[in-house]
Amino acid sequence: MSTQTLTLDSHKPGTPPGDLAIWLFIYAELLAFGVFFLSYAFARAHNVELFNESQQHLNRESGAINTVVLITSSYFVVRAVAAIRAGLSRRCAHWLGAAIGLGGVFLVIKLFEFHAKFSAGISLSTNTFYMFYLSLTIFHFMHVILGMVILAAVMLKARRGGYNAENHTGVETGASYWHMVDLLWIILFPLVYVIR
Amino acid sequence: MHNIENQRSQFIRPCTRVWLGLLVLTGITYSIGKMELGGTQIVMLVLVITFIKGEMVAGFFMGLRKTSLLWRAIMASWLVIVGGGIAIAYLIGLK
Numbered sequence: 377m378s379t380q381t382l383t384l385d386s387h388k389p390g391t392p393p394g395d396l397a398i399w400l401f402i403y404a405e406l407l408a409f410g411v412f413f414l415s416y417a418f419a420r421a422h423n424v425e426l427f428n429e430s431q432q433h434l435n436r437e438s439g440a441i442n443t444v445v446l447i448t449s450s451y452f453v454v455r456a457v458a459a460i461r462a463g464l465s466r467r468c469a470h471w472l473g474a475a476i477g478l479g480g481v482f483l484v485i486k487l488f489e490f491h492a493k494f495s496a497g498i499s500l501s502t503n504t505f506y507m508f509y510l511s512l513t514i515f516h517f518m519h520v521i522l523g524m525v526i527l528a529a530v531m532l533k534a535r536r537g538g539y540n541a542e543n544h545t546g547v548e549t550g551a552s553y554w555h556m557v558d559l560l561w562i563i564l565f566p567l568v569y570v571i572r
Numbered sequence: 573m574h575n576i577e578n579q580r581s582q583f584i585r586p587c588t589r590v591w592l593g594l595l596v597l598t599g600i601t602y603s604i605g606k607m608e609l610g611g612t613q614i615v616m617l618v619l620v621i622t623f624i625k626g627e628m629v630a631g632f633f634m635g636l637r638k639t640s641l642l643w644r645a646i647m648a649s650w651l652v653i654v655g656g657g658i659a660i661a662y663l664i665g666l667k
Contacts, residue, residue, distance in 0.1 A: 390640035403646060410654045417661035424665045432608075440602035444595060450633050451591040458584050548635075555634045562594075562625050566618050567658060570605035 393457070394549035402556045405519070409560050412515070413567055416508045423504055428572045430505035438489050439569040442482050443561060446520075449478035450558040453527070453551045456534075463541035465534045472531035472547075475554065479524040486517055509568055516560055523557045526550045590632040597621050615662050619655045626651045 392399050420427040456471035493510070500507050530550040533539065539547055601621055604614060630647045631637035637644070 390643075392639050392643055393635045399643075403650075406647075406650050410650060413654050414657040414661070417658040418664070421661045421665035428610075436602065436605050440598065440605075443598045443602075447591065447594045447598065450629065451587065454587045454591075454633050455584065458587075461583070462578075552634055555629055558633070559626055559629045562629060563622055563654060565598075566601050566605075566622050570601055570618055571615050571658070571662065572608065572610045 392552065394552040395545055398549045398552055402552060405556060406560075409515075409563075412512055413563060416512065416567060419504055419508060426503060427505045430503060430509075431569070431572060434509070434569055435489055435492070436569050438485050439565050442485050443565045445478050445482045445485070446558045446561050449475040449482070450555050452478065453554050457544075457547055457551050460534065460539050460544040460547045461541060465537050465539055468539065468544075468547060469531050469535040472527050472534065472550075476524050476527050476531065479520055479527070482520055483517065483524075486513065486520075490514075512564060512568065516557075516564060519557050519560070523550075523554045526553055587632050590628045594625055594628055597625050612663070612666070616659065619659055623651050623655050 452471050452475035456468045456475065459465075459468040459471055490510075490513075493506075498506050498510075500510050527550050530546055533546060601618055604618055627648070630651075631644075634647075636647055
């Protein structure tokens with residue numbers, strides 16, 4: 377293996393970036409969300425009119441903006457990984473800080489959405505659609521918070537110079553988790569806000 | 573400097589193109605929702621777009637395109653099963 381390859385990717389050839397344990401966790405999370413997504417889809421199949429009518433009261437703009445926000449924060453994390461692979465730990469920390477900031481924007485937009493719904497008297501028991509909408513998005517919301525905590529821990533270590541071009545598994549591990557959070561929203565948005 | 577140039581050509585540039593592509597596809601999905609378009613063909617289009625976006629994130633951002641077939645197959649299978657299940661559920665709802 378060449379030195380150049382070692383510098384670009386710290387993980388073993390053929391395996392994904394980051395710690396193997398995070399990938400087992402990611403696939404377990406995907407399985408859980410997959411069951412949740414399919415439960416929503418099949419519940420909708422038996423209540424099409426209710427789901428279509430309730431969906432019209434969602435703020436589709438917020439959902440779309442949040443998709444852009446998460447995709448962009450994921451891209452910032454890509455830049456953080458690229459920076460640390462080039463041995464630039466300060467730049468890595470800056471990109472991670474920007475990604476965390478966008479994670480915060482996502483949470484604020486989502487909180488406005490939740491506030492609007494709760495203020496209108498909508499709750500988990502309003503109907504089947506809102507039970508799924510609220511539980512799915514709150515479940516995802518908690519994953520965003522966890523992802524931000526992980527990225528913050530990685531950022532602080534990167535700022536202290538705890539990673540370098542040869543040793544940055546921690547950055548790739550945090551990045552992989554954050555991309556999963558993004559991936560889940562990429563499916564959640566069309567499923568809940570668009571498909572009718 | 574050599575490392576930075578390698579990063580730009582091998583990792584950053586493809587991911588920048590993917591990021592822009594994801595934004596365009598998100599715009600298409602949002603437009604479909606905004607116009608409140610429905611029907612089997614539209615829903616299948618939305619699901620295909622979602623599958624492509626998922627593969628882009630998994631392959632480029634998560635780095636799975638450079639991994640062994642097993643890792644890529646697990647992710648692709650998940651996307652196909654979830655997307656296919658949603659499609660089947662939608663078709664059931666039409667009856």
